Amino acid sequence: MGHRTEAETALKRLGWVLGLTRAGLLAEQVTRAFWPLWSLIFIVIAALMMGAQDALPLEAVWVCGVVVVGAGLVALVHGARRVHIPSRADALARLDATLPGRPIQALMDEPAIGAQDMGSQALWRAHQSRMAERTMQARPVQPDLKVSRLDPFGMRYLAVLALAVALLFGSFAKVGSVTEMTPGNGAALASGPTWEGWIEPPSYTGLPALYLNDQTGASLELPEGSRILLRLYGEVGALTVAETVSGRVGDVPSAAESEQDFVIAQSGKLEIVGPGGRAWEIAIIEDNAPSVSISGLADVSARGEMSLPFKAEDDYGVAGGTALITLDLPSIERVYGLSATPEDRPAIEVELPLPISGDRAAFEEVLIEDFSKHPWAHLPVIVHLKAEDDAGLTGQATPAPLDLPARRFFDPLAAVVIEMRRDLLWSRDNAARVAQILRAVSHRPEEGVFQKETDYLRMRTILRRLEAHLGHGLSDEKRDELADALWDLAMELEDGDLGSALERLRRAQERLSEAMKNGASDAEIAELMQELREATEDYMRELARRNQEEGEGGEEQQLSENSMQMDQNDLQRMMDRIQELMEQGRMAEAQQALEELQQMMENMRVTQGEGQPSPGEQAMEGLADTLREQQGLSDEAFRELQEQFNPNAQSGQSQENQGYSGGDGRGQAHDGTGQGTGEGEEGTAEGQQPGRGSLEDRQQALRDELNRQMGQLPGQGSPEGDAAREALGRADEAMEGAEEALRGDDLAEAIDRQAEAMEALRDGMRNLGEAMAQQQQQQQGQQGTAENQGDAQDPLGRSAGNRGPAGTEEGLLQGEDVYRQARRLLDEIRRRAGETERPEVERNYLERLLERF
Structure with a gap:
């Protein structure tokens, strides 16, 4: 019997463990049986605390009460039937299941055989001893209170959430109001009158509503404009309201009204007079007007957008604001076109930007607007900022005088045109003066003043239209x-596309030089510097192409005494130096460095390795020729359009200015060659333009040539190559539209479609260049380990350069310059990738470069 005694002792030691486990089993059953009941109780309490019984009709409250009581009884009976008191055996089984080897069951077992065998008995006692030791590890089993299987929709969580909301925003005092709806509520009324009150701050303050019965203090601080609602129950006249906070005069309701509603307008006293009444001293929290101020200097971007930083504050939040810009007439230097009396023009009014998200009580923002087209651009103005809150209060900043920031024009002729436009908008009395100056500028212009004949023709057309209205005055619409x-x-004069790389480079250098002289902003300098870099790259490619054409046949390229050999890295270093000097404010040194760069570019020639042009280079040359020919056709179509309106005017033709492909004079052609012939095309007489039929045929021939080039376009399968084909497809459609318009005698439509074709051709050339650059990088990587690396050519047919034997550092950049230039290159790629105005295809290509490096 010794082993039985040991087993019983072990089981007795589990008394408190079994008790807690048994209690856990009971908790499980109660939770699973009665969760619908306590969920219902929580929802009912929450509804009563929130005052649902006061908002519903009496009949609805009674119906809801009956439903709730019935549902509660059903839940109670159903739960009681499912609950049974756990036995000791249930607790032992639950506890034994958590122990390894079920030792409790082993202690209660008896051996089935071997009762007379001493060896079997000894083995059994040893087994039970081990099981008794295992029971020492027993711990109370935690109850499983999860009822997710019984409540798949989470109704119990909704009940808990409703109770939490009621505890935060409701009141236990409201629960007692339900007793007034019972048949015996007359006794409650006989016991004395009662009252309720609520305080609702203005919605824009974001403050919660207050239950007046819960306010225990004798004084309250409330925002101005808060609404107070009082309800008096019981005999009429038993309770009255006395207040001095609303400031009401005239027709004031009776102080004994059962429901009273008024708004706090001033500090004062609120008192409920009668049994159970109370009184409060109310101090008003005044709503302050918002404040706004300019927080920095106005700046202008390269595109002409003004950036004006400002900050605004309000105690509850700024609802809106405006910027009013008025002309500072006394500060204007009244000379030239500004000497006339200005016409009345309304002040500029724009809305101030507000934060899209976040707190509007205190914030800083930037007003960005483009006033480049306004007549007051660059003139002294006064900026008035005004902010407004939801209460209608306004605050104004100190008026700030400044010159209205706008786009600057660095081309001298473009600057003249903009000044004349300003004078015309300043006063119509300047119309005669503007016409006189435009006629002087366009009369027998020197070579190079007008880069394109169409620009000259457009100016002369504007001049004739202006002079036609001088006699009977300019209307607002015509002006x-x-x-x-x-x-x-x-x-067009400032940003128009030039016909040759050299002219584009010279224009970029001139604009940058003018910008440095005129004190341009950092953003304008940065954009002009980028334009110079791009123009230099185009010029280098053009020189490379021409040198390769001149070197066909294996002849050596001889450099003259005044010529220089430079590579792209040398030019980049020089331009980096110029930009560095400008950023440091050393404009004189930057101007001198720019002049040296101009002189070097004039004398520079680029040597190329022998070999035939690659298919990519041939395609680029063909597309460039197509673009130039399309530009020439557009110029001729525009000239014919002008002659339709004025057949006797030889617009744009003089002895010093020759049009494309013929006409009078010896001016520069528009085909990018800079050479004029002085004779009409296809044998036409001097000054006579080709017929409209020839324009149609030439447009068709140009479109056929484009289709032939598209069939031989390299880079198929790559994203850039596909983008180039798509752009050239758009050009083909535009050319087809231009041809149809020419055949239909609609020159204006033809010119528009030709402009679309030229824009699509430019996009296609840019995408093709990216495709060839990508192919070049891939091929250079594949040729890196080849034995004939020194003789390898890139996809454009150019020599890979003197890079030294494979595995050596000969010819490579070494030292600190390598890392500095790599960092500059990465910074430049990141900057271009962040410019949203760039085409999406180009930005995707730059992002792929960043991911790779």
Whole structure:
């Protein structure tokens, strides 16, 4: 019996463990049986605390009460039937299941055989001893209170959430109001009158509503404009309201009204007079007007957008604001076109930007607007900032005088056109003066003043339209039309695409030089510097192409005494130096460095390795020729359009200015060669333009040539190559539209479609260049380990350069320059990738470069 005694002792030691486990089993059953009941109780309490019984009709409250009581009884009976008291055996089984080898069951077992065998008995006692030791590890089993299987929709969580909301925003005092709806509520009314009250701050403050019965203090601080609602129960006149906070005069309701509603307008006293009444001293929290101020200097971007930083504050939040810009007439230097009396023009009013998200109580923002087209651009103005809150209060900043920031024009002719446009908008009395100056500028212009004949023709057209209205005066509509035409002309003169890489490079150098002389902003300097870099790259490619054409046949390229050999890295270093000097404010040294760069570019020639041009280079040359020919056709179509309106005017033709492919004079052609022939095309007489039929045929022939080039375009399968084909497809469609318009005698439509074709051709050439650059990088990587690396050529047919034997550092950049230039290159790629105005294809290509390096 010794082993039985040991087993019983072990089981007795589990008394408290079994008790807790048994209690856990009971908790499980109660939770699973009665969760619907306590969920229902929570929802009912929450509804009563939130005052649902006061908002519903009496009949609805009674119906809800009956439903709730019935549902509660059903839940109670159903739960009671499912609950049974756990036995000791249930607790032993639950506890034994958590122990390894079920030792409790082993202690209660008896051996089935071997009762008379001493060896078997000894083995059994040893087994039970081990099981008794295992029971020492027993711990109370935690109850499983999860009821997710019984409540798949989470109704119990909704009940808990409703109770939490009621505890935060409701009141236990409201629960007692339900007793007034019982048949015996007359006794409650006989016991004395009662009252309730609520305080609702203005919604824009974001403050919660207050239950007046819960406010225990004798004084309250409330925002101005808070609404107070009082309800008096019981005999009429038993309770009255006395207050001095609303400031009401005139027709004031009776102080004994059962429901009273008023708004706090001033500090004062609120008192409920009668049994159970209370009184409060109310101090008003005044709503302060917002404040706004300019927080920095106004700046202008390269595109002409003004950036004006400001900050605003309000105690509850700024609802809106405006910037009012007025002309500072006394500060204007009244000379030239500004000497006339200005016409009345309304002040500029724009809305201030507000934060999209976050707190508007205190913030800093930047007002970004483009006033480049406004007549007050670059003139002294006064900026008035005003902020407003939800209460209608306004605050104003100290008026700030400044010159209205706008786009600057660095091309001298474009600057003249913009000034004339400003004078015309300043006062219509300047119309005669503007016409006189435009006629002087366009009369027998020297070579190079107008880069394209179409620009000259557009100016002369604007001049004739202006002079036609001088006799009977300019209307507002005609004045605005002329102003728009002058703006478009200035933009074309400033940013118009030039026919040759050299002219584009010279234009970029001149604009940068003018910007440094005129004190341009950092953003304008950065954009002009980027334009110079791109123009230099185009010029280098053009020189490389021409040198390769001249070197066909294996002849050595001889450099003259005044010529220089430079590579792209040398030019980049020089331009980096110029930009560095400008950033440091050393404009004189930067101007001198720019002049040295101009002189070097004039004398520079680029040597190329022998060999035939690659298919990519041939495609680029063909597309460039197509673009130039399309530009020439567009110029001729524009000239014919002008002659339709004025057949006797030889617009744009003089002895010093020759049009494309013929006409009078000896001016520069528009085909990018810079050479004029002085004779009409295809044997036409001097000054006579080709017929419209020839334009149609030439447009068709140019389109056929483009289709032939598209069939031989390299880079198929790559994203850049596919983008190039798509752009050239758009060009083909535009050329087809231009041809149809020419055949339909619609020259204006033809010119528009030709412009679309030229834009699509430029996109296609840019995408093709990216495709060839990508292919070049891939091929250079594959040729890196080849034995004939020194003789390898890139996809453009150019020599890979003197890079030394494979595995050596000969010819490579070494030292600190390598890392500095790599860092500059990465910074430049990141900057270009962040410019949203760039085409999406180009930005995707730059992002792929960043991912790779």
